[in-house]
Amino acid sequence: MTEADNHDAAPPRRTLDRRLIAAGQGARRFLALAIGLGFAAGLAVIGQALLLAHVVTALIFRHTAPAALALPLASLAGLLLLRAALSFASELAAHHAAAAVKLSLRRALLDHLFALGPAYAAGERSADLAATLLDGVEALEPYLARYLPQMALVALVPLAILAAVFPVDWISGLVLLVTGPIIPVFMVFVGYRAEAINRRQWRELLTMSARFLDAVQG
Structure with a gap:
């Protein structure tokens, strides 16, 4: 099957996401945990911003003594440590999810190759198969x-930010609400460009792998 055939037969992105997550045992649970911990870290950032604004306002505009702000400053330091711990735990859970999916995909690919038999493998470039099993996954x-x-x-997280900003300053919340959707639009443009570059680099990697293996075998 050619690359064009694979591209034409590719399922929609959301279906592909579900199939990838379902492929790894426990991957969905780890991914949900990573998202939950990441959201908690985002809430910690919002809390940091609110406390920092309170401390700066008290020091500069109200001329409050630094000793009277010991509790807000301690809370700010605590939120900083909590955010670091939550971010680390979120990345760890996400890597566990990715590891489960990659292990399952490699097993499925090997089982599929074994089921097809050596006659099929002989008709394919071994470098392409190895690159798919290793670098591709x-x-x-x-x-x-x-x-x-x-x-x-x-x-x-942006919804949580809006929920925190609107009660404090509805004008600033309205500005964020109007300008916020512009960011995903630019992210889509960047994503399409990155996808095209990734496809070109993947084709070049397969070609280089095949030539290198041919040279070694020769």
Whole structure:
């Protein structure tokens, strides 16, 4: 099957996401945990911003003594440590999800190759098969461990920011509400460009792998 056939037969992106997550045992649970911990880290950032604004306002405009701000400053430091811990735990859970999916995909690919038999493998370039099993599956790590959790957080954290800003200053909240959707539009443009570059680099990697293996075998 050619690359064009694979591209034409590719399922929609959402269906592909579900199939990838379902492929790894426990991947859905780890991914949900990563998103939840990332959202909690986002809430910690919002709390930091509110406390920092309170401390700066008290020091500069109200001329409050620094000793009277010991509790807000301690809370700010605590939120900083909490945010670091939540971010680390979120990345760890996301990497567990990615590892589960990659292991399952490699097993499925090997089982499929064994089921097809040596006659099929003889008609394919072994370098392409090896690159797909190793580099191809490994390339899913950033997508599974970073892109999917961040895609959910991009939708959740801005809503939390709006919920925190509107009661304080509704004009600033309105500005954020109007200008916020512009960011995903530019992200889409960047994503399409990155996808085209990634496809070109993948074709070049397969070609280089095949030539290198042919040279070694020769």
